[in-house]
Amino acid sequence: MKQAHESAASQPCGAFSLPDAQPRADFIESGPSSNARVAPVHEPAHEPAHEPIPAPVPAPLPPVSSLRSTAILLLGYAILITGNGLLGTLISLRLIQQQAPSIVVGVVQSAYYVGFMLGAVYGGSLIGRVGHHRAFVTFAAASACCALGYAVWSSAATWAALRFITGFCLVGIFTVIESWLHQVASNAQRGRVFSAYLITNYLGVGTGQFLIGLADPAGFELFSAVSALFAASLIPVALAGTAPAPAIAHDAHGAPYGSRLARGLSGLRTIYRWAPLGVVACLAAGLLNSAFYTMQPVFMRRVGYSVPDVSHFMGFALLAALVPQWPVARIADRFDRRKVLLSLAVSAGTLSVLLFVLRDGVLIEALGYLHVAVAFSMYGVVASYVNDCIPADERIAVSAALLLIFSFGASGGPTLASAMMAIAGPAGLYLFTALVMGVLVLLTLRSLRASGSVNRSV
Numbered sequence: 001m002k003q004a005h006e007s008a009a010s011q012p013c014g015a016f017s018l019p020d021a022q023p024r025a026d027f028i029e030s031g032p033s034s035n036a037r038v039a040p041v042h043e044p045a046h047e048p049a050h051e052p053i054p055a056p057v058p059a060p061l062p063p064v065s066s067l068r069s070t071a072i073l074l075l076g077y078a079i080l081i082t083g084n085g086l087l088g089t090l091i092s093l094r095l096i097q098q099q100a101p102s103i104v105v106g107v108v109q110s111a112y113y114v115g116f117m118l119g120a121v122y123g124g125s126l127i128g129r130v131g132h133h134r135a136f137v138t139f140a141a142a143s144a145c146c147a148l149g150y151a152v153w154s155s156a157a158t159w160a161a162l163r164f165i166t167g168f169c170l171v172g173i174f175t176v177i178e179s180w181l182h183q184v185a186s187n188a189q190r191g192r193v194f195s196a197y198l199i200t201n202y203l204g205v206g207t208g209q210f211l212i213g214l215a216d217p218a219g220f221e222l223f224s225a226v227s228a229l230f231a232a233s234l235i236p237v238a239l240a241g242t243a244p245a246p247a248i249a250h251d252a253h254g255a256p257y258g259s260r261l262a263r264g265l266s267g268l269r270t271i272y273r274w275a276p277l278g279v280v281a282c283l284a285a286g287l288l289n290s291a292f293y294t295m296q297p298v299f300m301r302r303v304g305y306s307v308p309d310v311s312h313f314m315g316f317a318l319l320a321a322l323v324p325q326w327p328v329a330r331i332a333d334r335f336d337r338r339k340v341l342l343s344l345a346v347s348a349g350t351l352s353v354l355l356f357v358l359r360d361g362v363l364i365e366a367l368g369y370l371h372v373a374v375a376f377s378m379y380g381v382v383a384s385y386v387n388d389c390i391p392a393d394e395r396i397a398v399s400a401a402l403l404l405i406f407s408f409g410a411s412g413g414p415t416l417a418s419a420m421m422a423i424a425g426p427a428g429l430y431l432f433t434a435l436v437m438g439v440l441v442l443l444t445l446r447s448l449r450a451s452g453s454v455n456r457s458v
Contacts, residue, residue, distance in 0.1 A: 072236050072237060072239070073132070073133070073136065073176070073177060073237060074177070074197070074200055075236045076136065076140070076233040076234065076235070076236045076237040077136075077173065077177055077200065077201075077204075077233070078200050078203070078204045079204070079229055079232050079233040079236075080140055080143070080173065080204075080229065080230055080233035081200070081201055081204035081205055081208070082204040082205070082207050082208040082211075082229055083147070083208060083225070083226045083227075083228075083229030083230050083233070084143075084166075084170060084204075084205070084208065084226075084230075085204060085205030085206065085207070085208025085209060085318070086208035086209070086211045086212060086222065086225065086226055086229070087147060087150075087166070087208075087223075087226045088109070088112075088293050088294060089208075089209055089212060089293070089297050089310070089311070089314055090212060090217055090222050090223070090226070091108065091109065091150070091159065091163070092105055092109065092294055092295070092297040092298055093212070093217045093297055093301070093307060093310065094150075094217045094218065095108065095156070095159075096297070096298060096301050097217060097218055098154070100156065101422075102295075102298055102302075102418045102421050102422055103415070103418045103419065103422055104156055105294070105295070105298055105414070105418060106294065106295065106414040106415045106416075106417065106418025106419070107156075107160065107414070107415055107418075108156055108159050108160045108163060109163065109290070109293075109294035109295075109414040110290075110294075110411050110412065110413070110414045110415045111159075111160040111161070111163040111164045111167070112163040112164065112166060112167035112170075113167055113286070113290055113407050113410035113411035113412075113413070113414070114164055114167065114407075114411045115163065115164035115165060115166065115167030115168035115169075115171075116167035116168070116170065116171045116403070116407035116410060116411065117167075117171075117404060117407035117408050117410075117411050118168055119167060119168035119169065119170070119171035119172050119175075119407075120171050120175065120400050120401075120403040120404035120407050121400075121404060123135075123139070123168065123169075123171060123172035123175060123400075126138065126172065127172070127175060127176060127179075132176045132179075133237055135172060135173075135176055136173055136176050136237050137234055137237055137238060138172075139169040139170070139172040139173045139176075140169070140173065140230055140231075140233050140234050140237075141230075141231070141234065142165065142169045143166050143169045143170065143230045144227045144228075144230035144231045145227075146162045146165050146166045146169075147166075147223055147224075147226040147227035147230055148223065148224070148227045149162045150162060150223045151220035151223040151224065167407070171403050171407060174403055175399060175400050175403055177197060178194075178197070178383070178399045178402075178403070179395065179396045179399040179400070181194060181197055194329065194380045194383055194384055195325040195326050195328070195329035195380050198325050198376075198379070198380050199322050199325050199326070202318050202319065202321040202322050202325070202376065203319070203322060205318045206314075206315050206316070206317075206318030206319035206321070206322070207315070207319075208229075208315075209311055209312075209314040209315030209318060210311060210312070210315040211225060212307070212310075212311040212314075213307075213308055213311050213312075217307065266394070266397045266401075267394065267396075267397030267398040267399070267400055267401025267402075267404075268401045268404065268405070270390050270391070270394045270397065270398055270401070271386055271390065271398060271401055271402070271405070274386075274389040274390045274391075275385060275386045275388075275389040275390065276447075277338060277341075277385075277443065277444060277447040278382055278385055278386035278389075278402075278405075279405055280439075280440060280443050281341055281378065281381075281382040281385075281440060281444070282379070282382050282383075282386075282402055282405040282406050282409070283405055283406070283408065283409040284345075284378070284409065284436050284437070284439070284440045285375075285378045285379040285382060285406060285409065286405070286406040286407060286408065286409025286410035286411075286413060287409040287410065287412065287413040287416070287433075287436050288348070288375045288378070288413070288433055288436060288437075289375070289376065289379070289406075289410060289413070290409070290410035290411070290413030290414055291413040291414060291416075291417040291429060291432060291433060292372060292375070292433075294413070294414040294417075295413075295414055295417045295418060295421065295429050296313075296314065296317075296368075296429070297310050297314065298418070298421070298426070298429075299421070299426045299427070299429045300313060302421075302426040303364075303426050313365060313368065316369065317368060317369050317372040318372065318376075320369040320370075320372055320373045321372050321373050321376040321377070323373055324373050324374070324377050325377060325380065328340065328344070328377045328380070328381065329380060329381075329384075332380075332381045332384060332385075333384075336448075337381050337382075337384060337385035337388070338385065338444055338447055338448055339448065340381050341378065341381050341382065341385070341440075341444055342441065342444040342445065342448070344374055344375075344377055344378050344381065345378070345437050345440045345441045345444060346437075346441055347370075347374045348371060348374045348375045348378075348433070348437045349433075349434050349437030349438055349441060351367055351370055351371040351374065352371065352430045352431075352433040352434035352437060353430075353434050354367055355367050355368065355371060355427070355430040356424075356427045356428075356430040356431045356434060371430075371433075375433070379406065382402075383402055386398060386402060416432060417429050417432045417433075420432040
């Protein structure tokens with residue numbers, strides 16, 4: 001087997017030729033590690049034999065504390081993401097009940113991802129200043145306040161503003177979780193560790209879909225439930241107390257690394273230099289994910305599905321996304337991740353074409369489950385591929401940059417998909433995803449051909 005990170009020291013892992021690519025050592029010398037303080041090592045002096053042996057230095061905290069803190073963060077994240085899964089579908093259904101056009105639904109839902117994108121640029125500075133746990137608490141509390149706002153105001157413009165704020169807060173939480181996991185995972189295990197995070201994500205989002213049936217989307221009860229879930233996610237994190245978090249590094253100028261992360265430029269440049277295919281693939285993943293979350297309920301309501309049917313489909317579809325996460329991660333840890341990505345893109349594109357053409361209800365549901373399972377496996381492969389290629393001391397910035405790229409694609413997904421639906425009818429959603437996958441297939445093939453002579457594996 002070949003190892004991708006072994007070859008990254010010599011050249012980028014991507015497909016596109018990059019002029020004057022710096023060697024990896026340049027990043028390491030200028031990265032946060034160059035500013036870290038290292039305790040001086042003193043050579044032992046030649047003392048007489050009768051001199052007493054110094055007392056041993058106390059051992060550092062065992063790694064169990066970090067694992068416990070990680071588990072607590074994931075528990076809080078699971079509760080919060082359940083509420084967020086409920087909220088995303090609830091907003092689409094509520095707007096449809098208010099007779100809003102598809103393009104209005106798309107624009108309101110896109111506001112979430114615009115906030116998501118800006119949060120990826122500016123939200124990281126808070127993590128650098130107050131640490132992972134306190135940042136989680138801050139973002140979750142603000143999200144809980146926003147959830148109640150939907151029950152108070154009903155105008156599309158106000159909802160767009162609330163979606164923007166919620167997106168800003170949620171990407172901060174994602175940055176907390178993802179940067180943490182990438183710090184504790186090795187290259188050999190990164191795919192499986194990240195798949196565990198994605199499984200938690202899809203399990204929570206899928207569970208949130210089934211909560212839609214608890215009350216009428218036209219009422220305030222479901223929005224109150226979302227706020228309660230956001231607030232409940234604070235409990236396990238608050239009880240963690242002062243549990244240790246991964247250290248926030250400093251850059252070459254002594255500033256907290258969060259300030260560079262907040263600008264979002266360092267990680268973006270790193271990805272483009274070392275893994276340019278990751279930029280396109282992450283963008284495509286954002287387009288597909290947001291289009292499904294926000295416009296699939298619109299598609300199903302337009303073709304005649306009831307609200308309970310939409311709730312059940314969305315729930316089971318997102319739970320179906322759990323199934324391939326671990327197998328795909330295992331395969332991607334053993335083979336070239338770009339080949340795995342190519343297989344996923346071809347499969348998702350084929351299923352999109354079938355869903356655009358077919359009109360049978362049973363086939364729509366069956367193929368819809370397969371489409372979600374394949375499409376939602378991409379981000380984990382892309383994130384692992386990028387983190388294999390980059391210098392280790394850039395991973396915090398790269399985690400934020402990946403979310404920035406993802407959110408840039410996601411911010412356009414609902415609007416572009418709804419515009420295609422306005423042109424081609426409800427099934428235009430899948431014409432849109434087919435076109436996105438077609439572009440990704442072509443660029444992945446170009447990447448593989450361009451580096452075909454390079455001895456690289458994943």
